[in-house]
Amino acid sequence: MADVVSDTETAILDAALAEVLAHGIRRTTASDIARRCGIARQTLYRYWPDAQAIFAALVTRELIAALPAAAPDDADLDATVALLVETADRVRTMPLVDRLRDTDPELFARYILDRLGTSQRAIHAETARRLATAQRTGAVRPGDPDRLAAMVLLITQSAVQSAPLVAHWLPAAAWREELTHALRGYLMPERP
Numbered sequence: 380m381a382d383v384v385s386d387t388e389t390a391i392l393d394a395a396l397a398e399v400l401a402h403g404i405r406r407t408t409a410s411d412i413a414r415r416c417g418i419a420r421q422t423l424y425r426y427w428p429d430a431q432a433i434f435a436a437l438v439t440r441e442l443i444a445a446l447p448a449a450a451p452d453d454a455d456l457d458a459t460v461a462l463l464v465e466t467a468d469r470v471r472t473m474p475l476v477d478r479l480r481d482t483d484p485e486l487f488a489r490y491i492l493d494r495l496g497t498s499q500r501a502i503h504a505e506t507a508r509r510l511a512t513a514q515r516t517g518a519v520r521p522g523d524p525d526r527l528a529a530m531v532l533l534i535t536q537s538a539v540q541s542a543p544l545v546a547h548w549l550p551a552a553a554w555r556e557e558l559t560h561a562l563r564g565y566l567m568p569e570r571p
Contacts, residue, residue: 388426390416395437400474403482404434435496438475442498445469446505456518459509460563464555466502467535471542471554480543499536503528510566520568527566534561 394416398407409430413420427433445466454462470476479486495503507528513519519527538558542549549557 395433439498441475459513471539519566
């Protein structure tokens, strides 16, 4: 059963998003979030123990929201890859991702080099599920769907997080095109 999010939790996360977009994570405090939300700090602490927990919940909420709500499970390879690229592009252009990249690069480094976050685990699980379904129709090459999804996560995560570095060579449309080629080549079934 899915967790039910209260209106207060949503308001707190919305206030946290506004604060982070305005000031970055390092310059945002629980007091700032509570003030923007119009609640007492003690009310905020009923939902999260500290500002770091709020930030983790915020990033998870925003990244999970980038996942496609509804897409056919019987997609062919091109449709599967298009869905992956579309999702990656939504994350790439997310204002929160831009802000974190600019103001809090150590946070990005932590989730690239040190640990998997809740959102990465959820994205991996959804990708593995979709790839397993596509394998049953022959649209995606055989292999352990968890392993394939892990590599897709690595490819797309790298492409998303490093996109500004290569924007001169890969403007948005070219970025999507090249990511499509990379994922399509990786997932394409071998032809006899």
